[in-house]
Amino acid sequence: MKALVLAGGKGTRLRPLTHTSAKQLVPVANKPVLFYGLEAIRDAGITSVGIVVGDTGREVREAVGDGSAFGIDVTYIEQEAPLGLAHCVLIAREFLADDPFVMYLGDNFLVDGISGLVDAFRGTDCDARILLTRVSEPRFYGVAELGPDGEIVALEEKPEHPRSDLAIVGVYTFSPAIHEAVRAITPSSRGELEITDAITWLIDTGRRVQSHFVTGYWRDTGRLQDMLECNRIVLEAIETDLGGTVDGLSDVTGRVVVAPGAVVEGSVIRGPVVIGADAKISRTYIGPYTSIGERCVLEDTEVDYSIVLGDSAIRGVSGLTHSLIGRNVEVTRATGVPNTHQLMVGDHSRVQVRA
Template sequence: MKALVLAGGKGTRLRPLTHTSAKQLVPVANKPVLYYGLEAIRDAGITGVGVIVGDTGREVQSAVGDGSAFGLDVTYIHQEAPLGLAHCVLIAREFLADEPFVMYLGDNFLVDGITGLVDSFRQADYDAQILLTKVAEPQFYGVAELGPDGEIIGLEEKPEHPRSDLAIVGVYTFSPAIHEAVRAISPSARGELEITDAITWLIDNGRRVHSHFVSGYWRDTGRLQDMLECNRIVLEAIEPDIRGTVDGLSDITGRVVIEPGAVVENSVIRGPAVIGAHTKIVNSFVGPYTSIGEGCTLEHAEVEYAIVLGESTIRGVSRLTYSLIGRNVEVTRAPGVPDTCQLMVGDHSRVQVRS
């Protein structure tokens, strides 16, 4: 059995961060989201992985390499434009050959992994198996409608008026029958080959398609609130591990990880929180559910429920919360009077200030 991991796409909901970075590489608890998926695939006993990449392919390839760090053998497949999930299957035909496979959307996050899903598919005689979970805003997802006996009677991709609240989770298992399906369908109104249309084709042509409900935690990390929630969930499970330097004036409470080379001086850190390697925290407060990347500097700052990527500086700012700060960002207090805000903000950004 093989795996097809989708690591392309535009990441429009996380702009401007994803103008310069792949959305799958945004970190949760200081580890890229994509890594969690690759580890889940390995833990399910799959080693042959095809990774679909697009405009950010060079960055993804640099981060993942040949896959050996994960115990995988990775092949990269370039998609010239985001033409749909079914199009990804179409262009991966040579790699997938005639083996069953898992298709894993690289920006999805499942706490319990995919071993149970893969095992159930291996033991059954399905041509496709989809994961479902109830969501509050189904219009942002592929949506499934089930009949009275749990059978799939309809699938829609991001419908304006959803017929149910059952979102299709971004992990699928397929038999080689899916290759005939993706060749048979036409682009949707969005101009994409939709995987929901391909699965519908399988159902209409008498193929066995099964649905399975997610029992654990799942998120599509395409939005700020989802990233922060995933970060919270992972941090809830960390074990304290202080390998950096903490002076006697600092107060470290709860589950806190301080990586090697990090320095904490006259500061308060309340876990769960992760402080990256070679980061310096001075006269500052780091609150719960916060991940600070490597090589950052916090001075006279207060940060809580946030993700801060590497090499960024936060100085003289209180109180920063519910935030995602990119790499090499500088957030500082405006000098002098009056008490003003000074901003230089790129396209597709969002800034909230207290008036």
């Protein structure tokens, strides 16, 4: 069995951060979201992985390499434009050959992995098994309608009046029958080959399409609040590891990771918190559910429930919360009345805030 990982797309909901970075490489607890997916695929026993890339392909290639760091073998597949999920299957035909495969959207975050889905698919003769989860607002998702035996009988894309609360998560398993389906459909009104249309074609032609439910935690990491929530979930499971230097004037409590080369001086850290390699934290308060990237500098600052990417500096800022700060960003104190700040800042930016 193979895997097809989709790592293209524009990431419009995370702009301006994704103007300069692949959305799949935005880190959760200092590890790119895409890496969690690749590890889940490996843990499901799949080692042959095709990664579909677009405009940010160079960055993805540099981050993932040949896959050996994950115990997988990676083949890169170029998509000239975001022409739909089914188009990704179409252009991956040579790589996929006639093998069954799992298709994984690279910005999905699943705590419990995909082994259950893959094992269930391998144990049946269905042509597709689709991962689903119940959501409170199904009109914002692709929605599945089930028959009495758990088979999928219909799909709707962001329906105004949903017939169920079962959202399509973005992880699918397919038999080679899907290749006939993606060749048979035509582009939708938005000019894309939709995977929901291809699955509907399978259903309409009498192929078996089964459902599988998410166990544990799932998020599509396309929005700021989803990134912060995924960060919180991962940090809940960390164990204290003070591999860096923490001086005697600092107060560190709770589960805290200080990576090798990082220095904490005269600061208060309340876990769960992760501080990346070679970061420097001075006279700073870092509150729960915060990830600080490698080589960051924080001085005279207060921050909690936030993600700060590598090589950024924050100096003299208080009340920083629920924020996602990009790479190579500088945030400094501005004169004025103190207040609470909520920031989403793109790479290579410079921001002054009231503090």
